[in-house]
Amino acid sequence: MAISGIGVQTKEAIDDACPSEGFRLLKEAGFSHVDFSLNKYMINKDIYQMKNSHFFDKSITELKEYFRPHKEAAAKCGIAIGQMHMPxxxxxPQGKAELNDYLWNEMAPKSMQICHYMECPYIVIHGFKLAYFLGSEDAEWAETERFIHYLASMAKEMGITICIENLYDSINGHLVEGPCCNVDKVVERIDKINEQYGAEVLGFCFDTGHANLVGIDFDYFLTRLGHRLKVLHIHDNDGIMDLHQIPFTFAKTRENKSSTDWDGFIKGLRAINFDGVLNFETAPVLTSFPEEMKVDALEFIAKIGRYFEKEIGRK
Structure with a gap:
């Protein structure tokens, strides 16, 4: 099986005022797909600080009209909206009821409707980081599962697969495993929910940066996931902070051994005959480089995608 394309986030690449220019830029840089950054309309740092952008106050008709230029520009440039990230x-946890109600009742279902309107097959969500508050990972998952069930019927009707991803958490200043880091539990839970709905309403998004932070075995995790792996968040870090930088950027030693196990990444995807999109979650790169180097940075990221594609296809 062949990789179906190379993608990148729309965040920092697409300007709402003129989306056609951004999509043209991405196409020329070598991308065939995008990860539509719906999460930029309610930013995570703001949410944790109890701030509400109220972007999802708009009716679904108004939201469709807002994103119509993006949808049309992507189609005109021949770029597929391959995945989306829900805010x-x-x-x-311990947040204001008003904000949590808004996230559940306005943001989440409208995100699903936007995903459907954009003809996007996958939407990534974050599991709830509640193990510290509830006392166990199982109790934490129960709350995430409740949220998934809330959206699952809508997902089935719309032909969308919700994707959970491996996360990290921070406890007393230390990074620890967050939701969805135990692949055996992930496999069991995905299969159980999909069997219940008689459809692939749930899949997985493997995040290389998060996996590196908590020491996940890339090859084992990906191989164990198998067909449940639907989308990727490819990015690099130093093993200490979630930096979302270009792969191969960080080394563990002066001998240049990569901080991230890219060999295990390639081997795992090759083992399961992954035929999805090699999607880069590297938006911060576009603001860390000077503006005049934006095109060069995008072209380099796309070139790394082609390298991964070649290596994954190598037998």
Whole structure:
């Protein structure tokens, strides 16, 4: 099976005032797909600080009209909207009831409707980070599962697969495993929910940066996921902070051993005959480089995508 394309986030690449220019830029840089950054309309840092952008106050008709230029520009440039990221978190522990109700009742269902309107097959959500508050990972998952069931019927009707991703958490200043880091539990839970609905309403998004932070075995995790892996968040970090930088950027030693296990990444995807999109979650790169190097940075990221594609296809 062949990789179906190379993608990147729309965040920092697409300007709402003129989306056609951004999509043209991405196409020329070598991308065939985008990860539509719906999460930029309610930013996670603001949500944690109890701030509400009220972007989703708009009716679904108004939201469709808002995103119509994006949809049309992508189609004109021949770029597929391959995946979307729902704003997160969808629940703030010990947060204000008013905000949590808004996230659940306005943001989440309208995000699903936008995803459907954009003809996007996958939407990524974050599991609730509640193990510290509830005392166990199982109790934490129960709350995430409740949210998934809330959206699952809508997902089935719309032909959308909701994707959970491996996360990290921060406890007393230390990074620890967050939701969905135990692949055996992930596989069991995805299969159980999909069997219940008789459809692939739930899949997985593997995040390389988060996996690197908590020491996940890339090859084992990806191989164990198998067909449940639907989308990727490809980015790099130093193993200490979630930096979302270009792959191969960080080394563990002066001998240049990569901080991230890219060999395990390639091997795992090759083992499961992954035929999805090699999607880069590298938006911060576009603001860390000077504006005049934006095109060069995008072209380089796309070139790394082609390298991964070649290596994954190598037998």
């Amino acid at each position: 997160y978190p969808a629940y703030v």
